[in-house]
Amino acid sequence: MFKRLSFILFFITCTLLVAGQQSVQAPQLSAPGAYTWIWLPDPQTYQKFGRNQPLFETMIQWIKDQRQKLNIQLVFCTGDLVEQNNILQPDSINGDQTSLEQWRSVSAAFNKLNGVLPYILCTGNHDYGIKSAENRYSQFNSYFPPQGNPLTKSLLVEMAPNAAGAKTLENACYEWTSPTGQPFLLFSLEFAPRKDVLTWAKAIAARPAYRQHIGIVITHSYLNSTGQRIEKENYAVTDANYGEAMYKELVQPAGNIRFVFSGHIGNSDAHRDQVGYRLDTNAAKKEIHQVVFNAQREGGGWHGNGGDGWLRILEFLPDKRTIQVYTFSPFFYISPATRHLAWRRESYDQYTIRY
Numbered sequence: 050m051f052k053r054l055s056f057i058l059f060f061i062t063c064t065l066l067v068a069g070q071q072s073v074q075a076p077q078l079s080a081p082g083a084y085t086w087i088w089l090p091d092p093q094t095y096q097k098f099g100r101n102q103p104l105f106e107t108m109i110q111w112i113k114d115q116r117q118k119l120n121i122q123l124v125f126c127t128g129d130l131v132e133q134n135n136i137l138q139p140d141s142i143n144g145d146q147t148s149l150e151q152w153r154s155v156s157a158a159f160n161k162l163n164g165v166l167p168y169i170l171c172t173g174n175h176d177y178g179i180k181s182a183e184n185r186y187s188q189f190n191s192y193f194p195p196q197g198n199p200l201t202k203s204l205l206v207e208m209a210p211n212a213a214g215a216k217t218l219e220n221a222c223y224e225w226t227s228p229t230g231q232p233f234l235l236f237s238l239e240f241a242p243r244k245d246v247l248t249w250a251k252a253i254a255a256r257p258a259y260r261q262h263i264g265i266v267i268t269h270s271y272l273n274s275t276g277q278r279i280e281k282e283n284y285a286v287t288d289a290n291y292g293e294a295m296y297k298e299l300v301q302p303a304g305n306i307r308f309v310f311s312g313h314i315g316n317s318d319a320h321r322d323q324v325g326y327r328l329d330t331n332a333a334k335k336e337i338h339q340v341v342f343n344a345q346r347e348g349g350g351w352h353g354n355g356g357d358g359w360l361r362i363l364e365f366l367p368d369k370r371t372i373q374v375y376t377f378s379p380f381f382y383i384s385p386a387t388r389h390l391a392w393r394r395e396s397y398d399q400y401t402i403r404y
Contacts, residue, residue: 073388076119076377082367084120084228087112087360090127090323091312091345092158093175095355096151097132097144102158104355104380109158111379112360113165119362123225124166127312127342128173128240128269130155133180134187143352148188156192167200171237172219173269173313174284182240182284185212193218204235209249211239220246222253224262229369234262234305240269241282241289247298254303263404264306271295271311272341276327296329304333307404308340315346323347324397338402342376357381359393372402 078085095105112124131151132144139145146154162168172189174182190211195218196202209220220242223235236250254264270279271292278292290298292311300306316322323343331337342361348354358380364373376398382391393399 084122086123086363090343091129093129093132094345096155101355102154106158109161124168126170128171129175135179152192163198169237171267172239174240182286190217232262234259235265238268243288251299265308267310270313273314274322274325276325302332308338311341312343318346318350
């Protein structure tokens with residue numbers, strides 16, 4: 050009798066688990082006429098270990114596969130594309146890939162989107178110097194030149210000179226019009242932008258032609274998980290402006306900048322310490338939504354799998370004033386055995402932005 054009861058309970062448990070796995074829905078649009086942007090957090094730990102690089106490729110392939118179903122219009126990444134910009138010999142502890150191998154891997158992944166979707170990337174501290182922003186030399190332009198993706202190039206308004214005086218996508222401005230007719234002005238700014246870069250971006254944002262555009266700043270180091278803008282960090286680069294300085298010099302004075310998206314932070318392996326949000330108003334009394342999202346310490350910390358495949362889906366509704374924010378992992382969703390882990394439903398991972 051006991052054995053029979055145990056078997057029945059086991060059967061019921063398995064049935065419930067299977068039913069639960071089958072009930073997990075794939076991402077889908079919540080309204081006709083909606084469209085999405087995809088936000089990729091810091092990819093550095095995917096690139097520094099050869100075993101992790103296919104995970105990031107899986108995320109990119111998922112974006113490509115879902116382009117029509119989710120009406121994906123744009124992809125962006127908030128920096129730290131690689132773990133080390135310019136090392137010849139990895140230590141096999143903090144990575145087993147040379148910088149050359151890391152840059153080749155991340156560029157090959159994004160290249161899958163060339164001619165398919167526009168993508169906007171910004172540089173992080175690990176994309177400069179040798180290991181981490183000892184100087185402002187980066188190999189970024191060698192692997193992501195302005196002409197790399199024709200769909201991104203078609204949006205390009207202007208580029209500012211990098212620290213070496215070359216105009217690259219390290220500091221770039223893009224103009225994009227949504228399927229619903231809303232005009233956007235997007236800035237991708239280097240890690241801890243130099244003062245000249247902020248002045249350049251501020252001047253573009255102030256042009257009469259962009260007065261009615263929705264301004265967006267995509268950068269690396271800006272906000273922490275407690276909602277405080279970053280004031281100072283201990284990197285060797287000079288003329289460095291972090292979150293608070295960026296806010297005062299560029300974001301708040303501009304009457305059309307409405308969003309700042311950033312990454313960088315990883316205060317602990319806990320997911321909550323890698324996400325944050327802050328709301329302020331700009332000089333025109335319009336709300337500025339400042340959001341930070343990272344996942345590089347998911348899946349085992351600094352030496353783990355790179356981030357468990359987490360990305361963000363920003364769904365723009367056809368009312369032209371609502372964004373639904375979702376946090377999803379294509380990596381977990383692939384297998385029915387882990388599909389129930391593929392969504393994050395906490396209030397800081399799934400919420401609504403009114404703009």
